[in-house]
Amino acid sequence: MSSATTRCPLCAQEAAPAGSTDFNKSGADIFAGTRQFPVSEERVHFDRCGSCGFMFTEFFNGWDESDFKRRVYNQAYVRADPPFAGERPARLADYLAATLEGVLGQVSLLDFGAGDGRMVALLRERGLVKGSVFDPYHAESARPGQPFDVVTAFEVVEHVVDQRALFEELEALTAPRGVLVLSTLLQPADIEVQGASWWYACPRNGHLGFHTAASLSEALRRVGLELLSLSEELHVAFRSPGELLAAFRRSDHDLAVSGAPPTRGGGESLSAPLAGDAPGR
Numbered sequence: 001m002s003s004a005t006t007r008c009p010l011c012a013q014e015a016a017p018a019g020s021t022d023f024n025k026s027g028a029d030i031f032a033g034t035r036q037f038p039v040s041e042e043r044v045h046f047d048r049c050g051s052c053g054f055m056f057t058e059f060f061n062g063w064d065e066s067d068f069k070r071r072v073y074n075q076a077y078v079r080a081d082p083p084f085a086g087e088r089p090a091r092l093a094d095y096l097a098a099t100l101e102g103v104l105g106q107v108s109l110l111d112f113g114a115g116d117g118r119m120v121a122l123l124r125e126r127g128l129v130k131g132s133v134f135d136p137y138h139a140e141s142a143r144p145g146q147p148f149d150v151v152t153a154f155e156v157v158e159h160v161v162d163q164r165a166l167f168e169e170l171e172a173l174t175a176p177r178g179v180l181v182l183s184t185l186l187q188p189a190d191i192e193v194q195g196a197s198w199w200y201a202c203p204r205n206g207h208l209g210f211h212t213a214a215s216l217s218e219a220l221r222r223v224g225l226e227l228l229s230l231s232e233e234l235h236v237a238f239r240s241p242g243e244l245l246a247a248f249r250r251s252d253h254d255l256a257v258s259g260a261p262p263t264r265g266g267g268e269s270l271s272a273p274l275a276g277d278a279p280g281r
Contacts, residue, residue: 008049009056010163010215015047018055019195026080026204027258036079037204044203046196053212055187055201060161060208065136072206073137080205084115088257092154093122099251100150104128107149107244110173113156114139147175149244154257157184159206163219170237171223179244180225180237183257187212200258233257 006015023044024037048055060068078085096119097104105127111120114133124131132148133139151174160166174180185200187210200207211219216235217227225237228245230253238245 006047006058008047008052008054009209010054010219011049011052013049013051015049015054015056018046018048018191019197020045021196021201021203023059023203025202027199027202027207028080028082029202030199037076044196046201048191048195049215052215052218053187053191054163054209054215055191055195056209057203059203060206063161068206069137072204077205080202086118088154089115089118090122091255092152092257093119093126095252095255096123096150096152097126099247103243103247108132108175109150109152110134110144110148112144112151112153112170112173113159114141117141119152119154144173147173147178149175149178150181151178152181154181154183157182157211157216158200158209161208163209164222167219167223167225171220171225174225174237174239176239177242177244178238179242179248181248182235182237183233184211184216184235185233185258186210186216186229231255 007013008015020043022040023042024035024040026036028036044057044059046055046057083091096109100107104123106129108130109120109123109128110132111117112134114120114135115138117133117135117139120128120131120133132141132144134141134144151170153170157163157166170180188194188198191198195201198210200210213229216229220227220237225239228236228238228249230236230248230251234253234255234257236245236248
């Protein structure tokens with residue numbers, strides 16, 4: 001069980017318990033209004049850093065690729081994240097095609113954490129020539145070894161145990177004048193009240209780490225990238241300003257990636273604890 005002596009995996013400062021939920025809580029529960037999987041007896045405890053605010057669980061520490069494939073990214077995964085199968089890739093392809101209009105056929109693009117590669121396939125239909133995909137759990141592809149003008153990592157960050165290694169790899173894959181486009185939902189203003197009852201803290205989806213603006217900015221700064229947040233869930237990282245960054249600055253900042261439920265003023269989530277949740281306090 002979590003304790004007050006747990007250390008943040010990002011900044012090594014002390015973290016405190018932030019509540020717990022059961023393993024089978026999924027992101028689809030809040031949208032369906034009911035549990036998609038039975039309440040599990042396995043408890044997943046979360047902690048939150050008192051310095052950078054990063055919220056995380058150590059439940060998945062030590063899991064290997066086969067564990068994730070067997071217990072999370074299996075045939076039932078689409079029940080936990082219904083948009084994953086088609087609606088989200090189509091929406092993201094529309095966004096990128098509009099944002100990169102005029103240069104789509106010239107840039108190289110890597111979709112990191114691509115699922116089955118649907119988004120890149122749709123972009124190829126719109127003129128993308130140099131498109132690649134990588135996903136260790138879904139896409140049949142080799143780990144990329146060269147940099148790209150545009151690297152996308154939509155709904156990836158919250159799934160990765162080793163955050164430092166993830167950002168090091170993403171930085172290495174981003175060309176010197178390129179951009180890294182991320183989506184991960186930042187914590188709401190009332191996260192200290194919600195804790196593990198926050199809808200996005202859903203272990204069945206493989207969601208295990210959640211950033212604040214400060215923690216995300218620091219994680220990127222450590223690998224030499226600056227952060228531009230276009231919204232609470234859509235972010236662009238870069239080394240120096242350029243034409244690609246300018247294109248994303250002009251883009252539609254209202255893009256919904258995760259399908260986050262609405263918030264009240266001040267960024268407080270309207271979601272409520274589900275069966276199996278133990279809020280932060």
